Every structure is written in C-alpha cells, then in structure tokens.
Amino acid sequence: MAITVWPVTDGFAAEIGDVDLSRPLEADEVAAIKQAFWDYGVLIFPAQDLTEQQHVDFARHIGPIEISIAALNSDAPQRIRTDLADVSNLNPRNEIWGEKSRRRALGVGNRLWHTDSSFKFLPARASLLYARSIPPIGGHTEFADMRAAYDALDEAMKERLAELIAEHALSYSRERTGFTSFTERERNNLPPVPQMVVRTIPENGRRSLYIASHIGRIRGLSEDDACALIDRLIAHATQRQFVYTHRWRTGDLVMWDDRCTMHRGTAFDDLRWPRDMHRATVSDIANTCEQAGIAVAAA
Secondary structure, eight states: OEEEEEEESSOOOEEEEETTTTTTOHHHHHHHHHEEEHHEEEEEESSSSOOOOHHHHHHTSOOOBOOOOOHHOOOOOOSSSSSEEEEEEEEETTTTTTTOHHHHHGGGGSSSOOOOOTSSSSOOOEEEEEEEEEEESSSOEEEEEEEHHHTTTTTTHHHHHHTTTEEEEEHHHHHHHTTOOOHHHHHHHOOOEEESSEETTTOOOEEEEOOTTTEEETTTHHHHHHHHHHHHHHHHHSSGGGEEEOOOTTTTTTETTTTTTEEEEEEOOOOOOOEEEEEEEEEEEOHHHHHHHOOOOOO
C-alpha cells in the first residue's frame, strides 16, 4: 500500500500514514516520503515503535548522521548512542534531572526559536525527533515555516537580505538565557560560523529565511543593527499564520527540514514528569555560503 499524506495545512506540515518505519522501506516509499518532505517541511509519523538502530536507519535515507553535541564535547558515558541527541530531562541513570542540573540550564535555550546545528560550519539538513515518553501536559514543539515567512517579506527587505551573512554560535543563543558556563573545549569545538540569511532549497527551488536565536552578528552591520534585524525577522517569521504546534503522542516521530524551518520546545514540569526524546540529525551537503557560491572561512 502506498503511503498516505495528510496535510495539516495546504503547504506546511503533513501527517504520514500507512508506513512502518521499523522495517526496511521500499524505494518507492522512500521516494514518496522525500517528496512529501520537500513539499511540506515537517512530517509527522504517528504510532511508530522504533529501536535506536531503526531510528538511525530511517534517518540515513535523508543523509549522513551527525554526532551529538554532548558526545562531541564530553568524554563522559552517554545515556544513548552518540549518533542520537538525548533531548530529555533524564540523567545517565534514567532519573529526572535535578533543579541545578547543568544540562537543564543549557536546555532552556531550546525554548528559543532556533534551527538545529546552524552553529556548525556544516549545518543540519534535517532533524528526526522520536517520542519514547512524554509528559501528560506541556512540552509541545512549535514549528515556523521560513519559506512562507520569506515569501511574505516586501521586496525591499528581500533585496536587503539577499547577500547578508550571519555568524551563528551556540554560545550566542545560550547567552540570551543567561547561560555562560561553557568549557574551553566546548568553545573551541563550536566557534562562530558563517551562514547565509537567505538560502534556496535545491529540491523545490523555494527561497527561505535561514535564521535562528543562534545568530550573534551579521557581517557588515553593527552589533545593535544586527540584533535589531534578527529580532525583527524572528518576530515576523513566527507569526501565527506561519506556525504549526505539535502536541506529542508516545510513538510520534517528527521530521523537519532544518534548512527552511525554525522550531522551539515549550515548557513543562521537568522536575516532575519524564520526557524521553531521541533526535537523529542529518548533515547538509555543505555550508550555506559555499552552497551559494561564496567562499568563506569560519569566524
């Protein structure tokens, strides 16, 4: 049976039915999923039952898998395999983290609008987040369509943004939440990197904003002007008409195109309810500036 694509809206987010991601997929199924992905930007696969290996195997249909930031920055044992990001409130003993947990302080930044791994010179192409357990209330994820947000800009703003290069760093977004306790290893592994403010998605030719709370500077602009512009663009791009809110169910796998979406997690009682989520992140083919034909080096 062919997969079923059920749009949430005409052009953004769709639910996918009649597919079991725990088994090897046929070539026509993979092709149909990819086409829906390029069309909608966010796909929801309900009621999946996946091992860590099956999660990663499905993600590899989209591209090569990143190593998680936690594994990159620490030699400590990880709760899950290193090619999955641990998006949970659990410690290595599978206990809910403490109020003073460093991971908890660092994770507050996930409530800001952002794009996964835009702070890496080779950014993300896609993220695939799988819900193993969820809190009974709260903990939703909001997604913003950067293609529609770009289309809604006036021509003067599109012209202004066309050649701008922003500098992204994880430290920039975390400073917005008051977190500054990065180790020397973390700062060395994740220095500021250049990315285009506007990019073209090759599979459909659509222009898209490529912005995030990870941006700290825009080359050629003063710090004040850069901050004002980014805040203005984020406010524009996250208006209700561009946003889909996903309320998680156990077994949901949600896949989104990091090249043309932003997202953020919403709060829940993280000292009471466990929320166990695993994310596979697929690398893009090159830095966004390189894809636009602009030779740049990391800042």
